[in-house]
Amino acid sequence: MATTANFSERKNVRQANELTISGEHIDIKHLKLRDELKGKQILQTYLTKDIPDYPTPVEFHITELKHVTNKHCLPGILNSGGFLGHDSLSWWNLKITQADITEAEERYLESFFPNSSKEERRDQQPFLSEFTTSPLFSETSRYGNYRFTFPLTTLMEAYKKQICDGEEPVLRVYGTKLFKQEIEYVVLVHSAQFNKKFQHLPHLASSPLVSYDGNKIIWKAQAICETHNFQLAKHDNTVVIGGMFSHQFYVWDHVSFVFHITNILPLPKGSLIESLECCEIDPDIDLSKKGSFSNLAKAKEFLKNLPECELEQDEKEEYNTFEEIEKEAD
Template sequence: MDERVNRRGYHETFIKGQHLKLTELKEKVKVQGIPNQYLFKEDVPLYPRPEFRFTHLHHDTDTNALCEIALEEGFLAASANEDVEEQSPKDPHHMDLLWWSLSVPQWDMGSAEKHLLDDTYPDRTEEQAAAQQPFLKQFASSPAFLNTSRYGSYRLTFPLEELLGAYRKQMCVGSEPILRVSETVLYKQEVMYSVVVHSHFYNDIFNKYPLLDDSPHAVCAYKDGQIIWRPEAMCETHRFQLDRKPYQNHMVAHLLSEHLHKSYVWDHVAVAFHLPDGEGLNFDMNRLRSYLSFCEPGHPTVSPYDEYDSLEDAQELVEAYWPYYPIPL
């Protein structure tokens, strides 16, 4: 693994072309003697390992970048999350990337929970399934699952199919976009699995990165137009312990005493669209507005708190660019 400081001044430990599971990441970091107080935390309470299938991505941004998006009627790489180090021109992470995160709708929590229970207890009865109480949402407490934003007050949430369709038309001349495994990046308490999307015109640059396929055991996969994520650590602070009830074919979230709470690493997936030579990814203005929402500051924030707007200021700004849109922010 290598180390670097990104453009925001944060230290990163990273490995290219791989999505390492936590056991693999710990081994790599341990061998190189890289300290991390969260990754090696012991006695972490048992937690679930569900599978989420994503049909939407979101892009969080601040006031200045939202103004740029409105003026350009779309996205430029300069308005993206710039958590990448400036490297050699032949390295894709030196190039212009537009960063998105997986968007976890609340209804998908139930779908992922059911899938996990069906896989764990394939012989459970209808009566046992009906008696099962929701438990997964208790563990979905990391920033990856929250409605708050770490990058600014504004969130644009797009269907993945629409994003890939626009990218296909505008960047690939009708050919299919290519998704590849980019990096595993370790921060102080955060593990980011990045995926890069590019056109066939840039195969010679990106072909050293493995294709994002439908491997059933990978942290991140791509199948049937959906991105699949199997979280390695979904809690950040572990306040619950997963209790399995094999005789009832149930799973239960057991609330722990406060002195037993554990802070651990948390993981998420970021998707970077390659926008070469300053090109933008454009959309209809009303389409942009329909996908726009307001966010409170998340924790830990990447942008300073003074870069966040109040709801009133955000509404005023949005109305200036979309004066005739009928629904308030």
């Protein structure tokens, strides 16, 4: 792989150490070969490990995005009727369901055993859920108690109409971010009017790990476990899992979509409320800047006591328009 730039080290807005490179999505194999990373202390514990066989890569087809926030920011989202961004960027993560995991397992088996029989497929025991244990797949959150979830097509169509004046959004490779145990591949979404501003970033089609076909995100996940308790073995034309003598910690990877928003991405308040749910905070890591409740019941009570959002007539009309957007996206 040709290298055009090196990783830079900094503290992010949450004061966590991160290594970043712009305009590239670099897979784990090539990250391990990067000379400028070999001496970085924050990566030595996990990235350099050799892990027993596990499912990799696993292709997920994702149709939803989620945005998590805390109790301090939630009222602002509801009152303003949409999403703002830090430094004009609104950050979203993939929402992966059990159905997505099941379909990814089927694709993995098809690629691993292309000549397997119907009987062998029938006898194959489910296995991927034993490995999808990284924070990405958890129902808990590290960033706050309040999670908004939208269909990808609905969100992109709203962005197209509200931000892009009806033109198709532009998707680019924003970069790769490395933390002690986490690898984040970032995709930038922006309006065509900012092509000059972001022309230094390649289009998403150049990414070896993430693609977008207008209806779904296709992600080739490399490290889905974080904590490895099982290993994978091949038996005839099926796979079996076995326990490990001792669990192993490793890196985990995920994808973020960042929407470039200079003002606000407005969404009907009724839609915002319908998409909102409470979630528990990760018991080990809380990155919400103390803006979270450790108790889920308290989080629900806070939401319940927020001023009720009553849809006025103009808001109802806006909500109907949003329903039309959803239909167009379908």
